[in-house]
Amino acid sequence: MHALPQDHTGTRIARLRRERHLTQKALSELAAIPYSTLTKVEQGVILASPHVVAACARALRVEVATVQGQPYAQELRADQLDVLIRPIREALDVYDLGAEPDLRARRPEELHREAEQLCADVRAGDIKSAASRVAGLIEEGTTAAHTAQTRQGWLTLASFYRTAYDVAAKLGYPDLAQLSLARLDWAAQRGSDAVLGGLYHYLRVLTNLREGKFRTGSRLVRLGLSTIEQADASRERRVVTGQLHLGAAVLAGRAHDADQAHVHLGEAEQIAANTGEAMNVHWLAFGPTNVGVHRVSVLAELDQYGEAVQAAETTHIPRDWPNSRTSHHYAEVARSLLWTGNLDRSFENLLKARKAAPQQAKYHPTVRETYAGLEAAHRRLPDSFLSYGSWLGPVPAH
Numbered sequence: 001m002h003a004l005p006q007d008h009t010g011t012r013i014a015r016l017r018r019e020r021h022l023t024q025k026a027l028s029e030l031a032a033i034p035y036s037t038l039t040k041v042e043q044g045v046i047l048a049s050p051h052v053v054a055a056c057a058r059a060l061r062v063e064v065a066t067v068q069g070q071p072y073a074q075e076l077r078a079d080q081l082d083v084l085i086r087p088i089r090e091a092l093d094v095y096d097l098g099a100e101p102d103l104r105a106r107r108p109e110e111l112h113r114e115a116e117q118l119c120a121d122v123r124a125g126d127i128k129s130a131a132s133r134v135a136g137l138i139e140e141g142t143t144a145a146h147t148a149q150t151r152q153g154w155l156t157l158a159s160f161y162r163t164a165y166d167v168a169a170k171l172g173y174p175d176l177a178q179l180s181l182a183r184l185d186w187a188a189q190r191g192s193d194a195v196l197g198g199l200y201h202y203l204r205v206l207t208n209l210r211e212g213k214f215r216t217g218s219r220l221v222r223l224g225l226s227t228i229e230q231a232d233a234s235r236e237r238r239v240v241t242g243q244l245h246l247g248a249a250v251l252a253g254r255a256h257d258a259d260q261a262h263v264h265l266g267e268a269e270q271i272a273a274n275t276g277e278a279m280n281v282h283w284l285a286f287g288p289t290n291v292g293v294h295r296v297s298v299l300a301e302l303d304q305y306g307e308a309v310q311a312a313e314t315t316h317i318p319r320d321w322p323n324s325r326t327s328h329h330y331a332e333v334a335r336s337l338l339w340t341g342n343l344d345r346s347f348e349n350l351l352k353a354r355k356a357a358p359q360q361a362k363y364h365p366t367v368r369e370t371y372a373g374l375e376a377a378h379r380r381l382p383d384s385f386l387s388y389g390s391w392l393g394p395v396p397a398h
Helices: 009-019 024-031 035-043 050-060 064-068 073-078 082-092 108-123 127-148 151-171 174-191 194-210 214-228 235-254 258-275 288-301 305-313 323-339 343-356 358-362 365-377 383-392
Strands: none
Touching: 009 024, 009 035, 009 050, 009 064, 024 035, 024 050, 035 050, 050 064, 050 235, 073 082, 082 127, 082 151, 082 174, 108 127, 108 151, 108 323, 127 151, 127 358, 151 174, 151 194, 174 194, 194 214, 194 235, 214 235, 235 258, 235 288, 258 288, 288 305, 288 323, 305 323, 323 343, 323 358, 323 365, 343 358, 343 365, 343 383, 365 383
8 A cells, every 4th residue: 555645644643652752662562553553554554443543542642533633623614513513512511500591492292303303314414404403402402301300301301412422423522422421321310211321321332432442341331231131121122232232343343352243243133133123213223234234344343354345245235224324334345445455446435425424424534544545545546536535625634
């Protein structure tokens, strides 16, 4: 693979390393990654895998987002998304202040429909729509919950907090995502919902996955499974349990623990055979399709890119599957194809990722890193490749 463009993840790792007065040898030992891998990543000879990024971030004591260059401020500003973040922060801050005297909340059923629509927007990849509305709905939901003091009111508010988490995570604001999760837990406890408690721990698993905190993530998996066992037996409980196993599988894959990864995949596969496709249960898209998609992700996390490509070829994505999940899958496939040297098909999958959910793909680190790898290869690619790069925008230096 040829050298990557000047500003890439490897250059940020090198810059952060030098700021901490560490040699490459010292960082490779702290991060527990091969010295040759680190040097090639810093030089731009090879891409930084999620495992390497997480390991370096942990060793350098910075967030993964810092290594990846998130949030992508220039692009967020151009898309007028940056101005939507502050109102969300402010809305999350009034959770315990009671009802707002000057705010008249709508009826519970209307707010519930709004909460469901926000989740639908996120799954459709319409992040801007969700981001522009969630702050106001959190404020309204907070007043409604404190006024009525009903289970449904607290669970609707918890759903608004979940959308705030989704928006923050997808746009690269990990601190805001964690704060949103804390608020979700606060509301879920007042709604006394064990299944939602399990979902909360699943989202925490994803947060720790992104940060490379594998031990903590594994503990959260166990806690989540224990929490959800307290719920009455139902399809809803099985779905969230299965999704926890899928999250655990990717977590183990990124930690390069193949045995545990396949154990959790097997557990999820058995549950999915029982539930069938359950796309709208807590908007998790759980089912046989999601198990297949996660198998591709796990193999890629284990650096088994050829096997990941083969698994992708046997994974059929239904037309009605959520755009956000479809886009993420194609981004994973594009990364695996790049590592196997199939540049043309890799770019084809980047195009599919953008077509499925353009707002999400634009801010997806895997999309940006894969594009950088294709650009570095200097292989003749279609004119649409340059157009894609113009749409994606440069990754800013940090």
